[in-house]
Amino acid sequence: MALINDTTLRDGEQAPYVAFNTKEKLRIATLLYEAGADELEVGIPAMGKTEREDLKEILNLNLPLRIMSWNRATLSDLEASLSCGVKAVDLSVPVSNELINVKFGGDTDKLFRNLEEVVTAAKREGLFVCIGGEDASRGDNRFLKEILEFGNSLGADRFRYCDTVGVLTPNKTYENISYLAGLDLLDIEIHTHNDFGMATANSIVGIEAGAVSANTTVIGLGERAGNASFEQVLMSLTHQFDEERKINSIKLQELVRTVSKAANKTIDSSFPIVGENIFSHESGIHVNGMIKSKRAYEAFEPEEVGLHREFPIGKHSGTSTLFYHLKSIGIDPIAGKVQSLLPKVREIVTERKQVLSEQELKELYLCS
DSSP states (O other): OOEEEEOIIIIITTSTTOOOOHHHHHHHHHHHHHHTOSEEEOOOGGGOHHHHHHHHHHHHTOOSSEEEEEEESSHHHHHHHHTTTOSEEEEEEEOSHHHHHHHHTTOHHHHHHHHHHHHHHHHHTTOEEEEEEETGGGSOHHHHHHHHHHHHHHTOOEEEEEETTOOOOHHHHHHHHHHHHHTOSSEEEEEEBOTTSOHHHHHHHHHHTTOSEEEEBGGGOOSTTOBOBHHHHHHHHHHTSOOOOOOOHHHHHHHHHHHHHHHTOOOOTTOTTTOTTTTBOOSHHHHHHHHHOTTSSOSSOGGGGTOOOBOOBOTTOOHHHHHHHHHHTTOOOOHHHHHHHHHHHHHHHHHHTSOBOHHHHHHHHHHO
16 A cells, blocks of 8 residues: 655645644644544754754644655754654765766765765664655656665665656656656655646656555645646545545544634645535536436545535536436426526526526426
8 A cells, every 4th residue: 555645744835825833733733634644744853943843743742644744955954953853864976977966066976975874863763764865756766766775775764756746747757757666676656736737647657666655745735836736646546546544524624624724725625635615516417317326427435525416406407407406405397497497597607698597497487
């Protein structure tokens, strides 16, 4: 089973204009566990005392899953994490020429020296070590192989393949992850960004290609266009990969609302998995099908994600919708009368840009 390593409390909070307080962090961490996350990345200890205190409080929740901190591959960052009591760390190094030039002046020897020093120190402390390959998607696979070989020799546990600026396509993701996973040097984690709208798709393809773990954030929160969505990856693994995951719909909805409020981010009504209108069927053909079979036009039951099904009375409604609503309010409708109502319903909805209520439909029917 693939692991969901959620980084809402690290990369998610790095979204512009977003800041979580301690109470929010504790609630989000708890809800992530209850909603189905397998691991959490919860902060950057090197940021300062407040960040470290928050991380300690999260650890004190004693949630039964791996809690990881994010660090640059430096001893000072590692020491900040150790002071919090974490047992797992991501140690980030740039692995593209672009960022190696920016951060190491192009000196790869220095990069390897830093990595050796900090990974060795982390393993000496008994930590689970993930080497975070920053900008891996713009790196050279031959160089990434060197990093994995070196990490393996140092005892590292995982390599995070980061699509830092969101340039991957699903085909390229599959090609690159297949290659790295096939080396059988370190477990691969896929970390994607949504600059071209492909973060979740690339994460899922990464798992198909052999990654054992995927980073996510709730509602895709994150830098620029965001990250792979926790709830989308969770449901994909459950339904498209047939993983046996027990989804707590109440906790999932509470998690989404909590993060949305804390980040001051609204959730579009058609947002995948958790948008309030994604189980609303207006098309007459679709409603007719849904009345006959709940699976006709839905990939999964709305109750799985804490939502419910609706048949709004709108411009594209057919007689099946009108019959459904009239019967639900105790009227035994006459077919010809219902058919004659459709033009009027469409005219009203088009003019006012708002669907009819059952009471309005009742009045129209009784007056026709």
